[in-house]
Structures are given as structure tokens and as C-alpha cells.
Amino acid sequence: MADNVTPxxxxxxxxxxGEVITIKTLISHIMxxxxxxxxDGNVIPRSxxxxxxxxxxxQNVILVNLDAAISANPYFEFDAVVPEAGxxxxxxxxxxxxxYTDTKAxxxx
Amino acid sequence: MNISNLTKGLAMGAxxxxxxxxxxxxxxxxxxxxxxxxxxxxxxxxxxxNIDEIIxxxxxxxDETQAMQMDDFDNPGMLQVDAxxxxxxxxEGEAGESCQSxxxxxxxxxxxxxVMPRYNEAAGDLWSLEEYINNCRTERMQxxxxxxxxxxxxxxxxxxxxxxxxxxxxxxxxxxxxxYWEQGREMYYTRYGQLELACANCHEDNYGNLIRADHLSxxxxxGFPAYRLKTTGLNSIxxxxxxxxRDTRAETFAIxxxxxxxxxxxxxxxxxGLSVEGPSVRN
Numbered sequence: 357m358a359d360n361v362t363p364x365x366x367x368x369x370x371x372x373x374g375e376v377i378t379i380k381t382l383i384s385h386i387m388x389x390x391x392x393x394x395x396d397g398n399v400i401p402r403s404x405x406x407x408x409x410x411x412x413x414x415q416n417v418i419l420v421n422l423d424a425a426i427s428a429n430p431y432f433e434f435d436a437v438v439p440e441a442g443x444x445x446x447x448x449x450x451x452x453x454x455x456y457t458d459t460k461a462x463x464x465x
Numbered sequence: 466m467n468i469s470n471l472t473k474g475l476a477m478g479a480x481x482x483x484x485x486x487x488x489x490x491x492x493x494x495x496x497x498x499x500x501x502x503x504x505x506x507x508x509x510x511x512x513x514x515n516i517d518e519i520i521x522x523x524x525x526x527x528d529e530t531q532a533m534q535m536d537d538f539d540n541p542g543m544l545q546v547d548a549x550x551x552x553x554x555x556x557e558g559e560a561g562e563s564c565q566s567x568x569x570x571x572x573x574x575x576x577x578x579x580v581m582p583r584y585n586e587a588a589g590d591l592w593s594l595e596e597y598i599n600n601c602r603t604e605r606m607q608x609x610x611x612x613x614x615x616x617x618x619x620x621x622x623x624x625x626x627x628x629x630x631x632x633x634x635x636x637x638x639x640x641x642x643x644x645y646w647e648q649g650r651e652m653y654y655t656r657y658g659q660l661e662l663a664c665a666n667c668h669e670d671n672y673g674n675l676i677r678a679d680h681l682s683x684x685x686x687x688g689f690p691a692y693r694l695k696t697t698g699l700n701s702i703x704x705x706x707x708x709x710x711r712d713t714r715a716e717t718f719a720i721x722x723x724x725x726x727x728x729x730x731x732x733x734x735x736x737x738g739l740s741v742e743g744p745s746v747r748n
Contacts, residue, residue: 360548366538384544429544 361385365446367460371438379410382431383448383456389424405430407449413442438462497523497742499535502631504740511737513638516669521739522682522691522747525673530694534746542623542692542744545616545699549624552617558608567605571624578622578629578741582730584641591645591726594622595701613721619699623690626743633740634687636733649731652724658715664732679748684709685736686729688745699744702729 366380383405390402408420408430417436436444441464448456497504506521523531533539553564553571568574578594585592592600598621599610611618638646653664667676668684675681690699703720706728710717718724 360551362547364538380538382538382544384547429541 359386361450361454361456363446363448363456363458365444365458365460367444367462370463370465373464374437374439376435376437377462378433378435379444380431380433381408381410381446382429383408384429385448385450387426387428387430391424403451405448405450407447408432409447410434410436411445411447412436412438413440417444438464440464495524495528495531497521497531497535497740499537499630504631504742505633505738506740508738511734514735516683519685519736519739520672520683521736521742522685522688523742523745525680525682526747530746530748534742540692540744540746541697542690542699542746545620545692546623546627546744549617549620552621553624558602558606560605560607562606564601567601572628574625574628576629576632578626578743579632579635580637582726582733583637584645586641591642591723591730593703593721593726593729594625595721598622598625614701614704616698619690619701622701623699623744626690626741629741630743631740633738634733634736636730636737638730638734642730645727645730646734648724649727649729649734652728653731656713657710658713660713662713664709664728683735684732685739686732687736687739688742688747690743691745691747693747695748702732 361384363383364381368377371377385405386403387405388400388403390399390404392400394400402424404424404426405422408418408422410417418432418434420432422430441462444460444462446458446460450456497506504521506524508519510516510519523534533541537543550571556563556566564571577597581597582591582593584590585596595611595613595618598618602608603610611621636642656663656666664684667681672681672683686702686705689702689705691705692698693700701720703725706725707717707720
């Protein structure tokens with residue numbers, strides 16, 4: 357189990373209907389690749405975030421599959437169209453079965 | 466190829482060299498604004514210095530590096546600050562205390578970074594922020610001291626520095642601090658190593674010029690601990706000093722040594738008037 361996993365998300369509080377907004381996400385995570393060995397020569401088991409997704413009012417915005425070569429603390433920045441007021445849901449799935457989520461509401465200005 | 470063609474060829478080469486794109490250089494008129502607060506990155510130098518204007522290292526960095534520091538979300542040093550905030554509230558040691566149980570919120574540390582290093586009356590010595598932290602850990606918390614250059618320690622100095630962000634560096638160089646300050650000044654102008662370089666040769670005589678592919682800064686410490694893109698982590702002031710001295714091909718002073726503390730005080734005094742930026746983003 358990875359320690360100190362904290363998701364961070366930045367979404368504007370409001371947008372015009374149909375506006376394209378930029379979303380930034382970052383999750384602090386060790387992203388242990390499974391390729392390394394510890395001081396005694398034992399393989400350190402893989403422990404990474406394997407998928408990240410963002411949904412808006414139930415509709416998928418982005419789905420990312422991550423593999424072992426991704427650096428620690430994966431950061432994603434992407435654009436999304438906001439057709440209506442609603443809520444973004446962000447989900448990170450860990451190899452160990454943990455699921456980290458965050459939500460951000462957005463209003464139409 | 467006859468002589469005249471050769472000359473022509475050389476001339477063409479010279480023209481092409483002039484037309485080659487400039488290396489990425491910083492926008493020197495840019496203002497450092499974080500969360501709506503404008504930080505002082507240029508100001509009049511303190512009276513004791515040989516130059517007129519002191520300039521934060523931020524000014525010398527490329528646009529992209531500058532932008533990373535202007536947004537806390539993009540500043541990777543903030544991850545370590547968050548980790549330190551968790552440590553701040555964690556009870557450790559025999560006494561059953563955490564930083565928080567005495568000091569309350571980390572915001573109580575506002576202003577601390579601006580006066581570090583400082584002469585400690587009780588200890589009768591010049592103390593860096595790291596020593597104040599460890600004193601709390603060993604005396605009040607009865608916990609194990611952190612290594613000067615350990616990740617826990619550097620992250621904690623980042624959290625404490627952040628509380629003073631935007632406040633102006635103002636270390637005391639008079640009274641009991643004077644002998645330390647003079648020792649530091651002596652070191653600053655002493656040539657070290659096989660390359661026989663003093664701090665001043667690069668950071669006073671040649672700031673703004675290129676050293677290999679990088680712009681020399683004034684070597685200010687107001688941005689420390691600094692997130693270095695090179696090491697992908699926060700770096701302490703003494704670690705940076707050690708790296709600089711090593712680059713002169715000298716035997717370096719130890720991290721936490723009296724020599725580096727004296728140098729830390731002198732270099733900090735060269736930045737009196739600049740805003741605390743820690744944790745900054747640098748190359």
C-alpha cells in the first residue's frame with residue numbers, strides 16, 4: 357500500500373455554457389515500477405496507479421491507462437467542454453485495489 | 466577552393482552564426498506574482514555590497530521555469546510541503562508532542578525564515594533553521610534529530626519558509642552576529658579549489674552571463690529550499706553551497722558546519738530586501 361496518497365485537482369469554479377476549460381490533476385504516489393530491487397536483492401513489488409478517469413455528470417471525459425514507466429506523482433492536464441452546470445468526478449485506481457476520488461462542481465456563469 | 470572563396474565561406478558562416486536562434490533566456494522584466502501577491506525580485510542592494518541592485522534567481526530562469534513557480538499547483542516543491550504539513554501534526558518522541566501541539570498552525574511560523582540564520586543567545590552560537598527544528602525535536606519532543614540534508618528536514622524548512630513567502634529577508638548582521646558575518650564575507654571573496662574561484666567571481670562579477678548553457682544568478686538564498694529540476698526535489702542552502710564549492714574542484718565544508726553557517730548568514734544578508742520565495746523552482 358502506497359503511503360501519503362493525496363489527489364489534487366484544479367477546476368474553475370464557473371464557466372460559460374459550451375466553454376472549453378483546462379483541468380489540472382495530480383496525485384502524489386510513489387509509482388513503484390516493480391523493476392527495482394531492495395538492498396537485499398528482493399524485487400520491490402509493483403505499486404502504481406493503473407487507471408485515471410474523469411467524468412462529467414456521468415459522461416466520461418478522459419480515461420487514461422497508466423503503465424510501469426510513468427514517473428512518481430502523475431500529473432494530467434486536459435481540456436473539457438462544459439455544456440451545463442454539474443460535477444466533475446475524478447477517479448484513480450491503485451494496483452492494491454484502493455480507489456481515490458475527488459469531485460469538483462462547476463457553475464454556468 | 467581559392468582564397469577569396471574561402472574568405473567568403475567564413476563570412477557566410479559568421480552571418481549564419483549571428484542568425485542562429487538565441488538561447489532561451491529569461492524575460493527580465495517579468496514580475497513574480499503568486500496567488501495575487503507580487504514578490505520583490507529586484508531591489509536596491511544593502512549598503513555593505515559592491516553592487517547596486519540585488520536580483521532574485523527567479524529572474525534569471527527561463528519563462529517555463531518561472532511559470533512553474535508562479536502557480537502552486539505546478540510547483541512540484543509543494544508536494545514536499547504537503548508531506549511536511551502532515552509531519553507537523555504528527556506526534557513523535559517520548560514527550561508525546563508534535564510541532565502543532567506547541568506552535569499551533571504552521572502559519573505561526575510567519576516571519577521565521579526572514580531572519581535565518583540567527584544568533585541564538587541561549588546556545589551562544591549562530592543557528593540555522595535546521596538547528597531550531599532539531600532542537601525542538603530532541604529537547605521538546607524527545608524525538609530523534611533529523612539529518613540536516615534529509616528529505617524530512619528539507620520539506621519542513623519548505624513548509625516553514627512558505628509561511629514567510631512575500632515577506633522580506635532581513636537577517637541581523639550586527640551585534641553578536643558580526644563575527645560570523647565577517648567570516649562569511651571572508652569566505653565569499655576567497656578563491657577555493659583547483660579552479661581558484663571565489664563565490665564573487667561568478668555571482669558578483671558575472672551574474673547574467675552564461676556558464677556553459679546556464680545563466681549565472683547572483684546566488685541569492687531567498688528562494689530556498691529550492692525545487693531543482695535537476696534533482697527533482699527540494700534542496701537545502703548548504704547542499705547548494707557544497708555543490709558550488711565542489712564545482713571549483715575544492716574539498717567542501719560539511720553540511721551544517723560552522724563555515725557553511727557563516728557563509729549562509731553572509732549570503733542571506735546579500736539578499737536583505739528580497740522576498741522569501743521558498744519553495745522556489747530553479748534549474
